[in-house]
Amino acid sequence: MKGKIFIIEDEASIVQLVQHNLEKEGFVVSSSLNGNEGLKELKKFEPNLLLLDWMLPDLSGIDICKNIRRDSNFKNLPIIMLTAKGEEEDKVKGLESGVDDYVTKPFSFNELSARIKAVLRRSDPKVVANELTFEDLKLDRIEKRVFRADKEIQLGPTEFRLLEFFLTNPKRVYSRDQILETVWPNNVNVESRTIDVHIRRLRQSINIEGKKDLIRTVRASGYSLI
Amino acid sequence: MKGKIFIIEDEASIVQLVQHNLEKEGFVVSSSLNGNEGLKELKKFEPNLLLLDWMLPDLSGIDICKNIRRDSNFKNLPIIMLTAKGEEEDKVKGLESGVDDYVTKPFSFNELSARIKAVLRRSDPKVVANELTFEDLKLDRIEKRVFRADKEIQLGPTEFRLLEFFLTNPKRVYSRDQILETVWPNNVNVESRTIDVHIRRLRQSINIEGKKDLIRTVRASGYSLI
DNA sequence: TTAATTTGTAATATTTCTGTAACATTAAAA
DNA sequence: TTTTAATGTTACAGAAATATTACAAATTAA
CATH class of the missing domain: 3.40.50.2300 (Response regulator)
Structure with missing residues (x-):
């Protein structure tokens, strides 16, 4: 509703x-x-x-x-x-x-x-909708849980927000700046390369057991959810 | 339900x-x-x-x-x-x-x-059940009793209300502010960290004999009943 | 009243998370 | 092929969040 x-x-x-x-x-x-x-x-x-x-x-x-x-x-x-x-x-x-x-x-x-x-x-x-999904990825905003292929995945707060962000617009490529602006609390200053590290952490968590990488690197542009 | x-x-x-x-x-x-x-x-x-x-x-x-x-x-x-x-x-x-x-x-x-x-x-x-249950946890609102795995558990008034609150929406994550607003009488001012202490007390009471912890800590978000 | 229980907080301990720097690898450009 | 730029990876120290403990004040029961 x-x-x-x-x-x-x-x-x-x-x-x-x-x-x-x-x-x-x-x-x-x-x-x-x-x-x-x-x-x-x-x-x-x-x-x-x-x-x-x-x-x-x-x-x-x-x-x-x-x-x-x-x-x-x-x-x-x-x-x-x-x-x-x-x-x-x-x-x-x-x-x-x-x-x-x-x-x-x-x-x-x-x-x-x-x-x-x-x-x-x-x-x-x-x-307002509380479940975001993409392929076999599911994120529940109320319960704060993430699943890949029905297996629960533990994410830290930042990785959770990052994935939540990508899930609101799958396939769309976001620059590091855009990601920073949206995912990080305002007026926090972090190195743009820091995002790379979080992307890596997120990848490591959601790409389980030989499942394909759901995050796409777009050289010179940023990242997207596939 | x-x-x-x-x-x-x-x-x-x-x-x-x-x-x-x-x-x-x-x-x-x-x-x-x-x-x-x-x-x-x-x-x-x-x-x-x-x-x-x-x-x-x-x-x-x-x-x-x-x-x-x-x-x-x-x-x-x-x-x-x-x-x-x-x-x-x-x-x-x-x-x-x-x-x-x-x-x-x-x-x-x-x-x-x-x-x-x-x-x-x-x-x-x-x-209309006056009994709220979740897994092997049972709370009777009328008799004000709580059981885990059929063994009665003694809770202080605040812990009782806290558990009652969690039981009305299991799995859902609540922030400390939300918990405060709902579980504490209005216009009472308590430190948000105080909730941690009550959570601990509640955990200590309901997690008996090696039974698994039914309260989940969600870092940066709050707590939920599993 | 005294004793017992409950409550909130502060102090301390522990755990988990974050950002960064340094180095490695890969892809594109020259 | 070599050079250059961009991204990947790793390790780690400091920060942040939560857990735990102890205690005094407040409340309730005896």
Whole structure:
């Protein structure tokens, strides 16, 4: 079962892009272009998550947040705020007023989608898929287990996240930088070659008993899951 | 296995109270604030029991009841009706239209919970077990007893709640924060490392005589019941 | 009240994980 | 073939996370 997402955002082009893509992913989406109306509609709609623009013509994001958190029925509604580049201060205020995550405009839909799922996974796991599979590889996000050909495999936390990352987009090649950005906690600085070592560790763990190597090295580009 | 309960009730505050508490008891709960939509969602959700408000803005409880009883898939769905004080006549009508029990508002959650269990025990005994089990572990919520391999085990109150929590969702990994939120009384502030100590105490108690450890440590994530 | 049990924390021990550097190997370019 | 660049492999020290222990404060039972 996929969840319901409500969008409050005044740039129609963004709403359109996001709404369309989320619906393609199976979410039920409703939206409003302004704050006051949005609040009312939202409460009727009862979403599992709210995407909230921080700079609205009528109401500020903070006001909306406060209103929502005050309403006992929506106290726990996960909120992701959309903020324009550089409004660092807003991020702080946002996180203080109980926002769950934020995405800086301009953003790629993939980035937004990943954050939505991460937030939902925490707050409302049943609305989001928990098993990732590829060929005979299976990763369970809830139980934090990995299997290859039905045999359980032990992975360290970083290898787990790395595999999780590859599994969300099999076959796609990622550069070391992209991997770093996504798999490592923000503002951590690690040598890009470090990834090679983790790739090796991951390979060693998942390529059991003569099973073929599921990780492909793409010289000068990066790595991918086959 | 705990059952699924659907709620059709237009007072959001009641829905929230009931839903939250039922979920805490391990039921899977879904709800709707109005009759027509509720009927549709209910049929998708396939609950083991329905809590039905008798006075809805759009459809009357009777109509919903009739609709349900006419549908061969839900002919036997147990229904508990929620009725406002003094509407004696409704009770009669309700029982006539095949309601299994009724609860008069305002009600305490405990009262409702007891009735739900009573009705389920009659109609679908396997969903109400007051006993939670996992492998050779057994916990009786009523008698507050715990057994491993049929030998009784003494647990302190906190260890009991902790084990109870794990047993409602075996295999699932919980972070220390999640454990804290659920197992500890609200607004108590305890160090997150404290959980490690309680985990140890729990382990020490339930892993008797060389029996395997039933609690799994998942580095960087938390703990789970195997 | 006293005794017994339970609880949270801090201190210490242990285990596991991580990042890096150094060296080896492989593939591409010259 | 030789050279060069990129990736593979290994070992290891420091870091991080968890396990264990002991103890004092708080709670409950006797």
